[in-house]
Amino acid sequence: MPCLTCTDLRVSFSIQKKTAHAVRGVSFGLDDRKTLGIVGESGCGKSVTALSVMRLVPVPPARIESGSMIFEGADLLAIPEKQMCGVRGRRISMIFQDPMTSLNPVFTCGGQVAESLLLHKGMGKAEAAEFCERLFAEVGIAEPKRVYAAYPHNLSGGMRQRVMIAMALACSPRLLIADEPTTALDVTVQARLLELLKELQDTKDMSMILITHNLGIVAGMAHDVIVMYAGEVMEAAPSKELFDAPRHPYTDCLLKTIPSIEKRSERLTVIPGTVPTPLEIPEGCPFHPRCPRVTDRCRKEHPPLHAVSGNHQVRCHHYE
Amino acid sequence: MNKGDDINNADGINNLNSGDDICIDIKDLKVHFPVRGGLVGKISGWTKAVDGVSFRVMRGEVFAVVGESGCGKTTTAQAVMGLIPPTGGSIHLSLGDYKDKPVTWADMRSAANRKKLRRQMQIVFQDPYSSLNPRMSVRTILEEPLIIHKLGSKKEREARIAELLDQVGLSPAYLDRYPHEFSGGQRQRVGIARALATSPEFVVADEPVSALDVSIQAQIINLLQDLQQRYRQTMLFISHDLAVVRHIANRIAVMYQGRIMEMGANEQIFASPAHPYTELLLRSVPTVGSAAAPRRQEVDGDRDAPGGDLGGCAFYPRCPRRSERCRQETPPLEDLGGNRLAACFCR
Numbered sequence: 300m301p302c303l304t305c306t307d308l309r310v311s312f313s314i315q316k317k318t319a320h321a322v323r324g325v326s327f328g329l330d331d332r333k334t335l336g337i338v339g340e341s342g343c344g345k346s347v348t349a350l351s352v353m354r355l356v357p358v359p360p361a362r363i364e365s366g367s368m369i370f371e372g373a374d375l376l377a378i379p380e381k382q383m384c385g386v387r388g389r390r391i392s393m394i395f396q397d398p399m400t401s402l403n404p405v406f407t408c409g410g411q412v413a414e415s416l417l418l419h420k421g422m423g424k425a426e427a428a429e430f431c432e433r434l435f436a437e438v439g440i441a442e443p444k445r446v447y448a449a450y451p452h453n454l455s456g457g458m459r460q461r462v463m464i465a466m467a468l469a470c471s472p473r474l475l476i477a478d479e480p481t482t483a484l485d486v487t488v489q490a491r492l493l494e495l496l497k498e499l500q501d502t503k504d505m506s507m508i509l510i511t512h513n514l515g516i517v518a519g520m521a522h523d524v525i526v527m528y529a530g531e532v533m534e535a536a537p538s539k540e541l542f543d544a545p546r547h548p549y550t551d552c553l554l555k556t557i558p559s560i561e562k563r564s565e566r567l568t569v570i571p572g573t574v575p576t577p578l579e580i581p582e583g584c585p586f587h588p589r590c591p592r593v594t595d596r597c598r599k600e601h602p603p604l605h606a607v608s609g610n611h612q613v614r615c616h617h618y619e
Numbered sequence: 620m621n622k623g624d625d626i627n628n629a630d631g632i633n634n635l636n637s638g639d640d641i642c643i644d645i646k647d648l649k650v651h652f653p654v655r656g657g658l659v660g661k662i663s664g665w666t667k668a669v670d671g672v673s674f675r676v677m678r679g680e681v682f683a684v685v686g687e688s689g690c691g692k693t694t695t696a697q698a699v700m701g702l703i704p705p706t707g708g709s710i711h712l713s714l715g716d717y718k719d720k721p722v723t724w725a726d727m728r729s730a731a732n733r734k735k736l737r738r739q740m741q742i743v744f745q746d747p748y749s750s751l752n753p754r755m756s757v758r759t760i761l762e763e764p765l766i767i768h769k770l771g772s773k774k775e776r777e778a779r780i781a782e783l784l785d786q787v788g789l790s791p792a793y794l795d796r797y798p799h800e801f802s803g804g805q806r807q808r809v810g811i812a813r814a815l816a817t818s819p820e821f822v823v824a825d826e827p828v829s830a831l832d833v834s835i836q837a838q839i840i841n842l843l844q845d846l847q848q849r850y851r852q853t854m855l856f857i858s859h860d861l862a863v864v865r866h867i868a869n870r871i872a873v874m875y876q877g878r879i880m881e882m883g884a885n886e887q888i889f890a891s892p893a894h895p896y897t898e899l900l901l902r903s904v905p906t907v908g909s910a911a912a913p914r915r916q917e918v919d920g921d922r923d924a925p926g927g928d929l930g931g932c933a934f935y936p937r938c939p940r941r942s943e944r945c946r947q948e949t950p951p952l953e954d955l956g957g958n959r960l961a962a963c964f965c966r
Contacts, residue, residue: 336826337762340804340832340834340835341832343804345954367688455688456688456690473835485687485688485859486687486860486903486904486905487687487861487899487900487903488687489903489905490902490905491905492637493905512832512834513833513905514833515904515905515906515907516905518905518906519905520906536827540658542907551927552834553833553834554907556833556834556836556837557833557862557906557907558837558840558862558863558865558866559862559865559906560861560862560865560889560904560906561906562900563658563865563885563889564866564884566841566844567837567840567866568837569834569837569838569841573802573805573835574802614804
């Protein structure tokens with residue numbers, strides 16, 4: 300069963316009378332209890348895509364130009380704001396990147412998590428507090444009572460991110476969006492949290508969208524992956540297929556830049572240049588200035604998404 | 620841990636390369652911070668950020684200190700840079716004019732002398748967003764260290780700035796731009812150029828790539844490696860990411876809760892980690908392909924869990940191979956031969 304179907308999403312921002320096309324026609328589907336990984340460098344539009352699902356992109360300056368986002372039979376981009384409030388935090392919830400800044404420093408952790416329970420579940424204060432402590436225990440917080448009364452600054456980064464996860468899970472959402480959930484954390488803490496997310500997904504029957512620039516994380520977590528660049532999907536495939544046989548040169552480059560702990564090479568492979576800003580997206584294939592396999596055709600002609608096999612699509616003229 | 624043991628061990632490994640030239644010599648370094656509580660701020664306890672660390676950094680090598688946040692790696696670097704006074708132990712620096720007669724920061728009473736030493740040691744910070752002054756242009760940022768250390772005339776400084784930008788791969792057109800106009804990777808290049816401005820002999824790189832995208836990380840690591848090799852700088856590289864360290868370091872020390880758990884050459888550490896904590900770190904790195912995620916019970920010990928303070932091994936609460944002895948006794952950092960040290964009973 301599809302949990303979320305996104306078709307031709309286009310989001311732009313007007314900045315000083317110019318238009319920045321942040322997301323340019325992204326489509327994807329996500330099945331129940333599956334994880335979709337969205338990968339790409341900063342500035343490629345992956346966070347804007349995720350925020351659009353929650354309808355959290357600020358309008359204006361942003362404008363959702365087209366697209367539909369079908370979730371539980373309703374188009375999230377079309378329903379009235381009031382109805383959206385009932386979806387946000389209850390049916391779909393989000394874990395943000397930076398646990399240091401996404402918790403409110405002047406409220407206790409418990410209070411912040413209980414807020415959504417009071418709001419969406421209509422629980423009383425005492426009931427919410429009890430539920431909250433159970434939730435904390437579930438996400439692996441050793442002393443739920445202490446953390447309930449603690450302020451965010453009392454906790455370590457990993458603990459804060461656990462509080463964020465508890466908050467996101469409070470209303471047993473059907474879809475969890477994790478936007479770089481472990482980027483600000485140590486590798487050991489990261490490993491533990493990813494393991495925790497996987498377990499929770501199994502026990503809670505959730506679907507998950509995992510956004511990251513680290514392909515290593517996606518490899519261990521996602522069933523399907525889309526690789527984004529300059530607001531477009533460059534390659535979409537089941538995780539195993541993508542890592543075993545990447546078809547797009549950008550995916551290939553991303554995989555090669557990861558330093559390996561298994562062998563030491565003299566130099567790391569780099570992708571020359573930087574991600575184009577949404578204000579100046581190159582003509583033709585957006586990746587052509589950095590592509591090792593560039594030809595004249597790439598400079599002029601924008602490649603369509605070719606289907607390689609059933610669920611493997613790639614946006615490249617030279618995919619074969 | 621017995622103080623004498625520790626020093627002897629450190630001597631043990633480093634003497635093997637007696638032909639090498641010692642650049643930084645750290646012996647039994649301790650940095651303790653007071654914990655204050657109550658209204659009057661009475662000292663209620665001590666946080667032992669660094670607790671008896673000894674190692675030597677040879678001239679021209681990249682020495683990496685690896686560990687999780689809070690393990691004392693940054694504090695160690697700050698003590699080396701003279702930014703915080705050590706509570707105990709010593710740090711001898713053989714840099715610049717003091718190449719043949721090592722000095723400590725405590726020896727350097729006059730500001731002029733300290734400045735002379737500082738010219739030879741610079742730092743690249745973790746966060747390229749907060750370590751560049753948003754109100755200074757790239758030109759001003761790069762010129763400041765040259766002015767402070769009175770290096771060259773106006774014209775020479777101008778030439779040096781152009782050279783620096785070129786070395787870190789930035790276009791001269793960026794000279795009059797401000798930090799907010801750059802991407803994270805470009806900002807970190809500016810940070811590196813600033814650290815190189817005074818041609819220091821010793822550079823501390825404190826998590827220089829952890830705030831950057833993976834694709835940009837590779838660019839910056841390559842750049843640091845190129846520059847280090849070209850200028851034969853000595854580098855203290857601090858990181859929590861073993862994959863990054865693998866590519867840049869000659870020797871590695873793994874720190875946990877203020878102590879060194881394991882130390883050895885790059886290849887040794889990765890080929891056969893001698894300490895369970897190093898194994899845990901290695902397993903935690905997310906990889907594409909083969910390596911499976913760490914099994915849960917092995918990583919689930921909590922860093923704040925009790926047990927570490929009872930006089931036993933600091934890693935006891937999280938260790939998969941712990942025994943009763945580990946809880947009661949602190950394992951000393953022992954020489955395993957072949958330039959290798961580890962602090963674990965359960966090998």
